[in-house]
Amino acid sequence: xxxxxxxxxxxxxxxxxxxxxxxxxxxxxxxxxxxxxxxxxxxxxxxxxxxxxxxxxxxxxxxxxxxxxxxxxxxxxxxxxxxxxxxxxxxxxxxxxxxxxxxxxxxxxxxxxxxxxxxxxxxxxxxxxxxxxxxxxxxxxxxxxxxxxxxxxxxxxxxxxxxxxxxxxxxxxxxxxxxxxxxxxxxxxxxxxxxxxxxxxxxxxxxxxxxxxxxxxxxxxxxxxxxxxxxxxxxxxxxxxxxxxxxxxxxxxxxxxxxxxxxxxxxxxxxxxxxxxxxxxxxxxxxxxxxxxxxxxxxxxxxxxxxxxxxxxxxxxxxxxxxxxxxxxxxxxxxxxxxxxxxxxxxxxxxxxxxxxxxxxxxxxxxxxxxxxxxxxxxxxxxxxxxxxxxxxxx
Numbered sequence: 001x002x003x004x005x006x007x008x009x010x011x012x013x014x015x016x017x018x019x020x021x022x023x024x025x026x027x028x029x030x031x032x033x034x035x036x037x038x039x040x041x042x043x044x045x046x047x048x049x050x051x052x053x054x055x056x057x058x059x060x061x062x063x064x065x066x067x068x069x070x071x072x073x074x075x076x077x078x079x080x081x082x083x084x085x086x087x088x089x090x091x092x093x094x095x096x097x098x099x100x101x102x103x104x105x106x107x108x109x110x111x112x113x114x115x116x117x118x119x120x121x122x123x124x125x126x127x128x129x130x131x132x133x134x135x136x137x138x139x140x141x142x143x144x145x146x147x148x149x150x151x152x153x154x155x156x157x158x159x160x161x162x163x164x165x166x167x168x169x170x171x172x173x174x175x176x177x178x179x180x181x182x183x184x185x186x187x188x189x190x191x192x193x194x195x196x197x198x199x200x201x202x203x204x205x206x207x208x209x210x211x212x213x214x215x216x217x218x219x220x221x222x223x224x225x226x227x228x229x230x231x232x233x234x235x236x237x238x239x240x241x242x243x244x245x246x247x248x249x250x251x252x253x254x255x256x257x258x259x260x261x262x263x264x265x266x267x268x269x270x271x272x273x274x275x276x277x278x279x280x281x282x283x284x285x286x287x288x289x290x291x292x293x294x295x296x297x298x299x300x301x302x303x304x305x306x307x308x309x310x311x312x313x314x315x316x317x318x319x320x321x322x323x324x325x326x327x328x329x330x331x332x333x334x335x336x337x338x339x340x341x342x343x344x345x346x347x348x349x350x351x352x353x354x355x356x357x358x359x360x361x362x363x364x365x366x367x368x369x370x371x372x373x374x375x376x377x378x379x380x381x382x383x384x385x386x387x388x389x390x391x392x393x394x395x
Contacts, residue, residue, distance in 0.1 A: 070166065070167065070274065073166075073167060074167065074277075074350070077225070077392075079304060079391040079394070080390075080391050080394040082311075082387055084311075084315060086390070087308075087311055087315060087317070087387055088315060088317065090383070090386045090390055091312060091315075091317040091383045091386070091387075093211065093386065094206060094210050094383050095206065095210060096379045099202055099203065099205075099206040099378070099379070099382065100202070100375070102128075103128065103205040103206055103209075104198060104199065104201075104202035104370070106120065106124040107121050107124065107198040107202060108194060108198055108369075109121070109192070110177055110190040110191070110192070111175060111176055111177045111193075112176065112179060113152050113153070113154045113155075113176050113233050113234050113248070114152045114153045114154070117177075118155070118176065118233065121175050121201075122140060122155055122157055122175075125157045125175065125205065125231050126138050126140065126159075128205050128209070129205070129208060129229070132209060132212045132215075133212055133213070133216050134161060134208070134212050134215040134216040134219060135161075135216065135219065136159040136160065136161060136208075136229075137159065137160045137163050138158070138159045139157075139158045139159075139160075140155050140156075140157060140158075141155065141156040141157075141158055141249075141252070141253060142154070143252050145234070145252070147238045147245065147248070148238045148245055149238050152234075154233040154248050154249050155233050155249075156230060156231065156249045156252070156253050157175070157233075158228070158230050158231075158253075159228070159229040159230075160226065160227075160228045160229075161215060161226045161228070162219050162222070162226040163264070164222075164264045165223065165225060165264060166224050166225075166262075166264050166265040166269075166274060167225040167226070167265070167274050167275075168225065168226055168227070168271075168274050168275050169227050169228070169276050169277055169279070169389075169392055169393065170228045170229075170230060170275050170277065170278045171204055171207075171227065171228070171229050171230070171279045171281070171389070172229070172230040172250075172278065172279065172280050172281070172340060172341075173197045173200035173201050173203075173204055173230075173231060173280070173281045173282060174197050174201075174231070174232040174233070174234075174235035174236075174282070175197065175201050175231045175233065176232075176235055176236055176249075177190075177192065177193040177196075177198075177236065178191055178193060178196070178237075178364060179191070179236075179238060180364070180365075180366060186366070189366050190366075191364075191365075191366055191368065192369055192370075193368055194285055194369050194370050194372065194373050195283050195284055195285035195286055195362070195373065196282070196283055196363065196368055197235070197281070197284075199284050199285035199373060199378055200282055200283075200284050200285075201231060203281060203284065203378065203381065203382045203385065204229055204231075204281065206382055207382065207385055207386055208229065210386060211386060211389065211390065211395060214390065214395040215227065215395065218393055218395050223393075223394075225276060227389070227393060230253065232250050232253070233248065233249040234247070235247060235248075235249065235250065235340050241338065246338070247338075247339075247340055247343060249340070250340035250341070250342070250343045250344070251343045253343075254272065254343035254344050254346075254347055255343070257272035257275075258347055260272075262274045272344075272347060272349065275344070275349050275350075276350070277298065277301060277352055277392075278345075278349045278350065278351045278352070279301075279351075279354065280339060280340055280341045280351065280352070280353050280354065280355070281354045281355075281385075282339055282340070282353075282354070282355045283356055283359055283360060283363065284356070284378065284381060285360070285372075285373040285378055286356070286360035286362070286374060286377070287374035287377055288326075288374075288377075289327055289356035289360075289377065289381075290327070290329060290356055290357060290358070291305075291327050291328050291354055291355065291356055291357075292329055292332050292333050292334060292357055293328075293329075293330050293333070294333070294336065294337070294353045295345075295350070295351055295353070297350055298350050298351060299330070301352050302328065303330075304388055304391065304392070305352075305388055306328045308384045308388050308391070309324070309325060309326065309380075309384050310324040310325060311387070312380070312383055312387065317383060318376075318380045318383065319376040319379065320376035320380075321376070327380075328384075334357040335357075337353065337355055337357065339353065341353055354385075
């Protein structure tokens with residue numbers, strides 16, 4: 001009925017004896033029919049859509065997290081809080097003999113990209129992770145890149161605990177060594193890069209080994225976040241450090257991950273977007289490291305490292321550790337550091353850079369050897385990282 005008729009208070013015409021309906025009644029019936037047809041259309045559409053979704057999920061992986069939630073869930077991620085008993089247990093799992101003898105020794109060789117030494121270290125890392133019960137998905141990411149020394153083959157070693165998880169905590173180091181001129185006094189001596197970065201590699205392998213049982217159980221729970229390990233090749237420059245002569249492996253992988261779909265999160269997501277936090281270990285092994293916080297947006301995770309160090313100290317689980325806060329300090333900052341995190345940082349990935357500043361005195365010298373490593377410090381840092389990982393993942 002037109003609005004003007006209501007406003008003028010006109011009465012409705014009565015039905016005629018011949019049975020024909022006035023315009024108002026015909027309009028009502030017509031609208032009712034349109035409404036019924038519309039409702040039937042919506043119902044049919046809903047049925048078709050439900051059938052499509054059932055077929056889609058039965059033929060492939062069901063996403064556990066929509067892409068729009070990746071950033072929100074990263075920012076709102078809450079770690080667990082380990083009890084004193086749990087911290088003692090985690091610290092007891094770190095095996096110093098295994099770290100130094102099983103994990104580190106095979107890495108303490110000259111391991112320039114594209115050489116036999118590099119291949120041997122790749123195989124050591126991959127075989128170590130393959131031997132664990134957690135069931136890592138391991139990928140050797142090989143590629144070629146021009147360098148000042150010509151075309152070189154590089155290989156990143158990548159291990160993901162659960163590739164189907166929407167989000168990832170990424171723990172990384174680099175395993176290549178640097179070309180240094182020979183010492184005239186010791187012409188056969190080569191650069192072994194114990195702190196740079198054989199020890200960080202061994203620490204990560206020990207973390208995977210010591211937490212193996214917990215990581216296996218964690219993986220079986222199919223939670224929204226998983227652990228990814230990356231051992232970068234080609235961090236060192238061949239000559240002088242430049243944007244093109246350095247970070248070969250991390251530049252390649254950051255670009256690759258930015259292009260790789262991650263359907264575990266959504267059809268639009270990439271594996272780079274899946275990274276909650278990029279934790280990079282470098283130049284660890286010397287005595288008395290001072291590790292500062294480099295990025296405000298990951299300050300809360302740096303606080304977790306401080307907290308882990310303090311709690312381990314109070315429980316008497318750290319050796320040669322004079323005060324509660326010996327390594328991790330928020331009140332000191334000595335400027336940014338160029339390292340494997342840069343290509344990820346430039347793409348918006350949150351970074352936690354665990355590196356001492358100033359650098360060790362033996363940095364980029366032939367004295368960066370196992371003999372100059374401080375065993376208690378390395379073991380202490382490994383225990384701190386074990387607590388950090390366990391709390392972040394909720395092991």
